[in-house]
Amino acid sequence: MTETKPVRSRGGGRLFPEYTIPPEELARRKAEKDARGKKARSYFEQICPQLIDKHYNWFITIEPNSGDYFIDRDIEVAEDKAHQKYPSGWLVTFRLNETGVCDRI
16 A cells, blocks of 8 residues: 655745734835835926937936936946935936836836
């Protein structure tokens, strides 16, 4: 007779339930992120017409609270420039084109 291996049952739930983020906190974080994105998008729409002719398809990184922006052909260089001035700031990156989209999915 063949012996079967015992099947281990999977544990239910999270490994660390004490680290669960409450839904209210998740909603607050999403609202903050959306507000930063809208603010950066408004700066982008103001700046883009001035820069699009000379710097088409370059990357622009915007710090939404101050409105400062950094542009470069390489996304990493633009973001590095921004991180040098704002090491702990929230930054938003766009591409200087008609849509502002950096990449396709």
